[in-house]
Amino acid sequence: MSEEFLGESERRLIQQEMFQLEDQKLALEEQYQYLFENALAGLFRIDVKTSRVLTANKELLRTFGVEELVELDYLFHKYRIFEELEELKNDTYSGEESLTFSSPLLIGKEERMIRFSARYKVEYQVIEGAARDITSLVSAEKRMLEAIREAEQANHAKSLFLANMSHEIRTPLNGIVGFAELIQQSGDKDIALYAHNILDESDRLMTLINQLLDISKIEANQIHLEAKPFYLSRLVRDQVNSFMPVLKGKMLDFRLSLDDRLTDCYLGDTFRLGQILTNLISNAVKFTHRGKISLNISLYEHKDNRDWIRFVISDTGIGIPREMQKRVFEKFVQADNSIQRRFGGTGLGVAICKELVELMGGQIALTSREGEGTEFSFTIPLAISQVQAEFPVDEAEEEADLNNLPPARILLVEDYKINQDVVLLHLEPFNMVIDVAENGEEAILLFTRNHYDLIIMDVHMPLLSGLEATTQIRKMVRGKDIPIIGVSASAFTADREACRRVGMSDFLSKPIRRKKLIDHLYFWLSRKENDSLSRSLAWECRLQQGDGDSEELILRYGEFCEDIGSREDGNMIITGFIESARELMEEIFRDVELQKWERSHRNAHSLKGGALSIMADELSEAARALEAALKEPDGRDIMPLYQNVSRSLERLDGYFEKHRIS
Amino acid sequence: MLSDDELKGKSVLIADDEEYIRRHIAKGLRSRGLTVYEAGSGDEVLDMVSEKPHAIIMDVQMPGQDGLEVARLLKEKEDTASIPLILLSARAQESDIELGYAMGADHYLAKPVTFSQILGALREAIHE
Structure with missing residues (x-):
């Protein structure tokens, strides 16, 4: 034994040190015991071999509503806490890994939720841990x-x-x-x-x-953004154009600048983007009394196949006080309550813009100086359209039935530039490719080259009329079935019959109204084949219509007088026009007989212009047809056209006498 | 062996001239519910034995009459001979131990000892 080699003094010394260590150990034990006893968490030690609670502190006894360890043993058995803790014997809990679980316990008469956390001390064969009543936490969380x-x-x-x-x-x-x-x-x-x-x-x-x-x-997360191809510059110009009248009225300048590096066609939600621009521009207009408003659109960066486009709308208006600048993005807030009274508005516009911009994955910001102006800027990512959008995209949300034209390629045969423009304008919002032919010959050339879904054919044209062109197209194999809609002034009742005879599918009277045009196109484009049933159906419909729908086309009397400013003046001008029109007609009649084409053409032109200015649409259209025929008469029969003008003039006279209000 | 509960209420006379050692043992025993008499010398032991402790724990090396001498005296007297005696000593030679027992010690513990060794010896001694 090593003790044999220890001297007496050494033994004394070691004895001293040993007792000192024992003292320290005791002090630590007392400290531990104190903490154990007085901890506000329930603490326990369990003997793994006997499955009995070795020690538990006051808090644990209190938590379980008992006074003795034995009672605790009973509860631990009853609620299978021991079994749960046995889990710790698995290898996963070797070392210091602790096990945590919650159990609902019936304590007294209350159900309490107790959370246990314990670890297994293998060397001592004990499980030691803590238990805490989390009932109030759980119920608070549940309530929350x-x-x-x-x-x-x-x-x-x-x-x-x-x-x-x-x-x-x-x-x-x-x-x-x-x-x-x-x-x-x-x-x-x-x-x-x-x-x-x-x-x-x-x-x-x-x-x-x-x-x-x-x-x-x-x-409610119910806004779903569309990703359709659209032309950015056109969308922007349309938005700006809609503000032109008010800008002019307030004598404000508007500057629009578009970055050259931007692509033509992007994928996006034109309705929502338009809404953002409208909101911000209308705010700028609303709060600016002099100076200018500008819209600057630039390429911020190109990243991940998207163009990040920055829109900056700045004005020289009243500005927004610094302390209000953050709040304008909140709902129902305007910079100042008095603003609501002076300028109206909901205070929702900018908040909606912010939401929409963020929905598009972008950001919106504002800088403003009171009295100097405001600048809203937002940046959004837009994917570049891979389909180089052949088709302009449907834009405005209008009546549903005016919104639903299937995409199509259309041949528009019309010699008169204004009428070409009217049709193009009306069809712009739809997915249409429209080729324009100036006359019948050109129409046939284009028809043989390209495939079309439908032809809109003016009846009266120089070189080769619509009737002749239709006859030739119907003779071609490809031309048998294509819907051809004849167009002529509603005054020419005879034209409808003629159109039907040469094999046109349908008839549309001038002036072309948007709704009528779209109705007709919808009727034919939604039918894949130009079957004879559809055709007779259409004709039945058109012939029955007669001139019934054209009364307001004779003279837009109320509108004209409103335009002039007073009914008195309006009456005077109309009366004067009718008189001079009669004189012009007499002159034209004489000149046609004398084949003085140039002068008769000039007079027909004047007649057309006059009719147009008093809003006598039907007469103006009839005069236009006559004018066109007189420009290059080529031995054509002028008289039916002359008689049409004459009849229109008489109808105008009759209508005016009947409706005039002094 | 006795449990701590059974030691409770017993009285022990403890003698060592090294106060720290004596106090340490006394404190441990008192915390277990024993009554402890402390003596710093052999003479004090002979005085305090009149308290009739259930056991005596005594260091061998003390000034004046040493532990062995006091042990011999205690065992000679009729009224103290039956009190169990535990000797502590830094002398751990075989001969020292034999001498201790020869002087009438019931247990001879060679220093260094732990408190629990002392306690163990005390239990045995009182139980016997």
């Missing part, structure tokens, strides 16, 4: 989750209610707008002004409702 769910439900219900209400309000409002438009056209100037005011107010109400609807849609 419930509160959140309730709040979400309430918010959803609110959004739903808003969406429904908006719709419910819009329906009668559409009625109000519709009838106000009718009243506006009905004649009396004062009444027209009132109707105009009703329409203005209705527009504001509609804007408000639409904005509320947008906000509720955004909140």
Whole structure:
């Protein structure tokens, strides 16, 4: 034994040190014991071999509502806590890894949720750990989750209610707008002004409702952005153009600049992008009284196959106070309550812009100096359209039935530039490729080269008329079935018959109205084959229409007088025109007989112009046809055209006598 | 062996001239519920034995009468001979130990010892 080699003094020394260590150990044990006993967490030690609780502190006994260790043993067995803790014997819990679980326990008469956390000390064969009553935590969390769910439900219900209400309000409002438009056209100037005011107010109400609807849609995550090809520059110009009248009225300059590096055609939601631009531009216009507004669009960067495009709308308006700048992006806030009174508006516009920009993956910001102006800028990523958008994209949200033309390639045969433009303009929003031929010969050339879904053919044209061109096209194998819509002034009743005879599918009277044009196109483009049933159906319909729909085309009397400013002046001008038109007609009649083409052409031109200026559409169209024929007569029979003008003039006279209001 | 509970209430006379050692042992015993008499010398032991402790723990090396001498005296007297005696000593030679037992010690513990060794010896001694 090593003790044998220890000297007496060494033994004394070691004895001293040993007892000192024992003292230190004791002190630590006491400290541990104190903490163990007084801890505010329930602590325990369990003997693994006997599955009995070795020690437990006061807090643990209190947690379990017992006074003795034995009772604790009983509860640990009853609620299978020991079994749960046995899990610690698995290898996964070797070392210091601790096990945590929660158990619902019936303590007293209450169900409590107890959370256990324990570890296994293999060398001592004990499990030691802590238990804590988390009932109140759990129920607080439960209450919180419930509160959140309730709040979400309430918010959803609110959004739903808003969406429904908006719709419910819009329906009668559409009625109000519709009838106000009718009243506006009905004649009396004062009444027209009132109707105009009703329409203005209705527009504001509609804007408000639409904005509320947008906000509720955004909140309910119900806005889905489209990704359709569109022409950026056209979208922007359309937006800007719509502000031209008000800009002119307020004598404000507008500068638009578009970065050359931008591509023509992007993929995006034109309706929503347009909405953002409209909102920001209209704010700029609203709050600017002198100076200029500018819209600067530039390429910020090209990344991940997308162009990040920066739009900057700046004005020289009243500006936004610094302390209000953050708040303008919040809903229902305007910089100043007095602004609401002076300028109107909902305070929703900018908030909607922010939501939409963020929805598009972009950011919006504002800088402003009071009294100097405001600058809104936003940057959004737009994918470059891979399909080099052959087709312009449907833009405005209008009546549903005017929105649904299938994409098509159309041949427009029309010699008159203005009429070409009218048709092109009306069809611009749709997915259409439109080729224009100036006359029948050109039409046939284009038809043999390309495939078309439909032809719009003016009846009266130089070189080769629409009737002759149609006859030739119908003789071709490819030309048998293509829908051909004849176009002529509604005055030429005879033309309809002639059109049918040469094999046209349908007939459209001038002046071409948007709705009629689209109705006709929809009718034919939604039918894949030009079957004889469709054709006879169409003709039945068109011939029955007769001239019934053309009465307002004889003279837009109310509109003209409103334009002139007074009914008195209007009456005077119309009376004067009819007199001079009669004289012109007499001159033309004589000149045609004498084959003085140039002078008769000039007179027909004057007649056309005069008719146009008093808004006698039918007469002006008839005169235009006569004028065209007189320009290059080539031995054509002028008389039917002359008689048409004559009949239109008499109809105008009759209509005016019947409807004039002194 | 006795449990701590059974030691409770017993009285022990502890003798060592090294105060730290004596106090350490006394403290340990008192915390287990024993009554402890402390003596710093052999003479004090002979005085305090009149308290009739259940056991005596005594260091051998003490000034004045040393532990062995006191042991012999205690065992000679009739009224103290039956008190169990545990001798502690830094002398750990075989001969020292034999001498201790020869003087009438019931246990001879060679230093260094742990408190629990002392406690173990005490239990055995009282139990016997």
